[in-house]
Amino acid sequence: MDGNILRDETVARLRAEIEALGNPHVCLATVLVGDDKPSQIYVRNKHKKAEEAGMRSKHIGLAGAATQADVEDAVRTLAADPDVHGILVQLPLPDGLDAEAVLDLMPAAKDVDGLTEASMGRLMRGRDGHVPCTPKGVLRLLERYGIETSGKSAVVIGRSSLVGLPLAVLLARKGIDATVTLAHSRTKDLGEACRDADIIVGAVGIARLITAEHVKPGATVIDVGVSRTESGIVGDVDFETVQAIAGAITPMPGGTGPMTIACLLENTLEAARMLGAVAR
Ligand code: NAP
Numbered sequence: 086m087d088g089n090i091l092r093d094e095t096v097a098r099l100r101a102e103i104e105a106l107g108n109p110h111v112c113l114a115t116v117l118v119g120d121d122k123p124s125q126i127y128v129r130n131k132h133k134k135a136e137e138a139g140m141r142s143k144h145i146g147l148a149g150a151a152t153q154a155d156v157e158d159a160v161r162t163l164a165a166d167p168d169v170h171g172i173l174v175q176l177p178l179p180d181g182l183d184a185e186a187v188l189d190l191m192p193a194a195k196d197v198d199g200l201t202e203a204s205m206g207r208l209m210r211g212r213d214g215h216v217p218c219t220p221k222g223v224l225r226l227l228e229r230y231g232i233e234t235s236g237k238s239a240v241v242i243g244r245s246s247l248v249g250l251p252l253a254v255l256l257a258r259k260g261i262d263a264t265v266t267l268a269h270s271r272t273k274d275l276g277e278a279c280r281d282a283d284i285i286v287g288a289v290g291i292a293r294l295i296t297a298e299h300v301k302p303g304a305t306v307i308d309v310g311v312s313r314t315e316s317g318i319v320g321d322v323d324f325e326t327v328q329a330i331a332g333a334i335t336p337m338p339g340g341t342g343p344m345t346i347a348c349l350l351e352n353t354l355e356a357a358r359m360l361g362a363v364a365r
Pocket residue numbers: 219242243244245246247248249268269270271272275288289290291308309310311312341342343345
């Protein structure tokens with residue numbers, strides 16, 4: 086399941102939609118605190134792909150020594166700016182900064198990362214709202230590659246509010262209809278939890294945690310985890326052994342990462358619609 090191809094298709098579709106609407110102003114704003122290199126690359130990619138999709142983008146970069154008030158001011162400014170439709174605060178924030186207080190300042194319509202209480206509450210209630218980008222990207226991959234979810238058993242490993250928990254909720258939603266197990270660090274026997282699953286998603290961040298022993302022949306395996314090793318980026322899935330028995334598998338990199346960006350851009354266009362800046 087190639088995330089780069091699906092990301093490119095999504096960017097092209099968004100660009101065509103925006104062109105068909107007469108190229109309205111649609112703007113994604115990002116806030117990055119500190120000089121963490123991977124975060125800088127993520128943010129730069131988001132701007133590059135936004136531009137390819139026909140969107141504008143804006144960036145506020147704050148020094149690692151920024152105070153809570155500096156970060157909150159940046160978000161307040163973007164929240165009040167009528168020319169900004171989506172706001173993404175790159176997480177995690179440096180130690181000592183309170184991300185929850187920052188998210189609390191975000192208007193739900195501009196919360197394109199889907200992480201505020203309002204967005205999460207809507208997700209739980211099955212109401213319209215922004216869905217976190219990585220879980221949404223996983224669903225897009227399943228749809229695009231024709232993976233049946235209804236009545237299937239899915240195991241999501243990892244329960245963060247960024248990835249695992251919202252993904253488990255989405256997979257269990259009416260219309261998607263998987264039977265979901267949510268595994269985590271206290272799960273007694275991960276192998277047993279996974280072995281009968283039709284769909285396995287690793288969202289942990291431990292290199293090659295999921296091996297062929299965890300996977301039923303023909304199962305779909307999706308890798309969200311990112312570990313930086315001396316040999317480069319490695320996922321939660323031991324790709325070489327698992328691909329031999331899986332029915333479908335995402336590479337890492339090149340699977341869920343590009344789809345996270347694609348879904349961020351989908352959410353940004355939707356934010357512009359919610360704010361009345363773009364016609365439905
Ligand atoms: P996180 O907040 O650190 O959560 C990790 C989860 O893994 C926790 O729920 C933890 O359980 C669980 N876990 C830890 N050790 C485990 C073990 N041995 N067996 C089973 N579960 C275990 O991380 P996150 O923000 O969800 O991100 C997860 C990974 O995805 C990271 O590598 C991150 O870099 C990556 N990521 C990738 C993308 C993408 O686009 N591909 C996007 C976002 C994040 P407890 O809750 O019990 O501690």
